[in-house]
Amino acid sequence: MTWTLPEPMLSSPVPEPRLRPGWAAELKWDGFRALLSVDAGKVVLRSRRGTEMGPAFPEIVAGAAQLPDATALDGELVVWEEGRLAFERLQNRLQRRGAGATRAADEAPVHFVTFDLLRLSGTNTTRWPYQRRRAALESLFAARQLTAPWALCPSTTDAEAVREWLTWGAVGMEGVVYKRLDGAYEPGVRGWLKYKVRETTEAIVGAVTGPAASPRGLLLGRYDDQGRLQYVGRTTTLARATGNTIGSHLTPGEPGHPWTGWTFSAGWGTQRALEVHLVQPDVVMEVAIDVALDSAGRWRHPARAHRVRTDIGVDQVPLFGE
Known part of the structure; x- marks a missing residue:
């Protein structure tokens, strides 16, 4: 048998x-x-x-x-x-x-x-x-x-x-x-x-899921050495109170946003695209990340949002790939 x-x-x-x-x-x-x-x-x-x-x-x-x-x-x-x-x-x-x-x-x-x-x-x-x-x-x-x-x-x-x-x-x-x-x-x-293994690092909020005033998730980016904002990963689902706090720092994306026309996958193994709202890429988040990367240098697992870093500017965030 x-x-x-x-x-x-x-x-x-x-x-x-x-x-x-x-x-x-x-x-x-x-x-x-x-x-x-x-x-x-x-x-x-x-x-x-x-x-x-x-x-x-x-x-x-x-x-x-x-x-x-x-x-x-x-x-x-x-x-x-x-x-x-x-x-x-x-x-x-x-x-x-x-x-x-x-x-x-x-x-x-x-x-x-x-x-x-x-x-x-x-x-x-x-x-x-x-x-x-x-x-x-x-x-x-x-x-x-x-x-x-x-x-x-x-x-x-x-x-x-x-x-x-x-x-x-x-x-x-x-x-x-x-x-x-x-x-x-x-x-x-x-x-x-x-x-x-998890590390704490910084990234720039470029888009959100859910309402911009109280996002359910954040899409994160970093500038590359050519000055282009590259998508690096997204966060886990935010608690309502956390989303409200972060939302108070965000403003809607303006014409010419670097991610205009981009689509973002809802996850590995699916063709479904996330519904996102672009926001001005001027808010820096401190996040905890897994060390696993995909071949493009993006975080393969969702990051955990810790706090808004009002004390540093986007030019102080590590470059994409660092």
Whole structure:
């Protein structure tokens, strides 16, 4: 009988990156969570939400020939391009099938960064403690001499290594995930911990969603070295009181606004455009951002608005790309 992949084990956020005694840390990758099984020659590649992704990533399906039969892995699909993780390359692959998926695999091959072992040669390993699962996973990579598309996620119990990992945001690493050394793999349970690197920085408000007097969200920009206002990202939904406070500083955009005629996507994987109102780009916001960027240098995750910076001008905001 074909073995069924379990639900993925999940993580809960923590506010600081302390490595606790009895825990290990792994890198948190900017990609797509995926579970893979090989059973009687059948390969299943499933997203966190249960969507079958095999047809979109034929290089992963083909690479499963390197694995022993009746084996299942948990990991992250990533694309490495020009010295950084390129999430948008993954996003563009989801709808590809057949020859289109094969061409995309040649142009921007995907790797499966493996961080957990769910089944090994017919043995269900989910009840094993993490330390044992990790040792078996490392042995699998060594014994099989696994090569691309397979990669082994680093794991450490060294706090100094964790501190170094937290400086790798420029290449797309989002932070770290913590796992108890004696913890089982519990499907659907938020038993792991995660710390995502965030920075506080400044950006210019160029447009808003919702009414300008009490915006629901802010579209943020920075000037490039040619003096052009470039879109860098948007905020999470604002609380009403916060929106009212920010709205009191905004004025409607005038003719010749640098974003006149622009459209802004409502999010990854959708063709829907945001309904926005342009405002004069003269208000500076302090925001907290994730370190993950897309290939254009924009913030991939929504920023969190902290406060209006009335003490600095737009010429003091970091340039786009800095």
